[in-house]
Amino acid sequence: MRTLALMAVLALAVSIAGCSHDGPQMLAEATTRAAYANDLNGTVAHFDPALKAQVTRATVGELSDALNALGTLHGFTAVGSTPAQGRYDYQASFERGRMLVQLRLDPDQQIAAYRVTPLAPQ
């Protein structure tokens, strides 16, 4: 019984550590992958209420088209951050290009602004 409790505590600790590891990047990736899949609910899952109100099916579709035009999504790289202002920038690499994904998080760690801008080919 004691061993089971210990394992549960360990599992919880690992889980918490996993969640807190690079939280903003996880939010950026989850949101971008949802937009890539043209998933409205997934795209706004981490948005704060004010930002959710701005999102429409059409705008998610436009973003999805732009992302899919670059082919397969390979991964994300952090390119800059100003945590005091909740600002985080990532480069999303695709099969045929790159996008700059920019976040602003509110004090509750919800996304208050999310912007995606094409980057020049390397």
Added chain:
Amino acid sequence: MSTPRALASIAFAAALATTAGRPLPASANATGWLVGGAAVAAGTLIIINHNKQVHAKYAAYDHQVAAEQAAANDSAAAYRSEREAYQHEAALVVAYKHETTVQHRVVVGLEAQLGERGGPTRLVAGEVVPGGSAPSYGWGKL
């Protein structure tokens, strides 16, 4: 100060002044004060650059005089000339610091302009899509 560096500073200032005079889209009205600030900064940089040139020239002259006086075994005069050269070089360092501060202010202002237009604010050189016509997707103000 080397001539290429002086030319680069002047070119930077001129570029800022040129940018300040370029017509901007209607969306940039709210950031007009930033453009005005860039023009002021360009003027300040020209003045700083002039001051740097003056201090560098005097420092070089004082070094030369000190060397001549040292060669003539006039150690007291050589010391005074070296001291004056040092003071001009110290003033040159102050001018460089001021120049850096002004340039930083210009960069921060331009980043703010980009942010207000919904564009990226901390791009690395060469990353902007040519022509500045890149569409920006997403929601909210960064």
